[in-house]
Amino acid sequence: xxxxxxxxxxxxxxxxxxxxxxxxxxxxxxxxxxxxxxxxxxxxxxxxxxxxxxxxxxxxxxxxxxxxxxxxxxxxxxxxxxxxxxxxxxxxxxxxxxxxxxxxxxxxxxxxxxxxxxxxxxxxxxxxxxxxxx
Numbered sequence: 001x002x003x004x005x006x007x008x009x010x011x012x013x014x015x016x017x018x019x020x021x022x023x024x025x026x027x028x029x030x031x032x033x034x035x036x037x038x039x040x041x042x043x044x045x046x047x048x049x050x051x052x053x054x055x056x057x058x059x060x061x062x063x064x065x066x067x068x069x070x071x072x073x074x075x076x077x078x079x080x081x082x083x084x085x086x087x088x089x090x091x092x093x094x095x096x097x098x099x100x101x102x103x104x105x106x107x108x109x110x111x112x113x114x115x116x117x118x119x120x121x122x123x124x125x126x127x128x129x130x131x132x133x134x
Contacts, residue, residue: 016066017080036113
């Protein structure tokens with residue numbers, strides 16, 4: 001059970017990095033992108049499973065925590081995407097059809113939240129969609 005919690009926590013951590021990668025691919029993160037992510041976490045991601053972190057908080061909040069951490073550290077968006085990609089390939093069984101759709105919906109909502117999608121975001125979203133079809 002403890003291993004399941006660790007993998008589940010890592011699942012949400014890598015989603016935080018993925019959504020950061022989408023928001024940061026154009027070298028800037030707008031407040032509307034952050035607000036959109038927070039709204040999606042509260043509206044959709046909290047209901048994905050009942051997994052909690054070590055403090056009894058819904059593990060889905062790891063998405064927000066890791067996103068904020070990556071933003072503070074100005075992490076490289078491509079490196080964050082690559083980390084998600086590796087986790088996805090190693091743990092594809094954790095990604096139900098519903099979760100894949102929710103990932104794409106969240107990523108699209110983030111990129112649409114401020115001035116629509118730019119070229120860098122379109123490329124990132126295309127890569128993500130192809131990855132999730134594997």
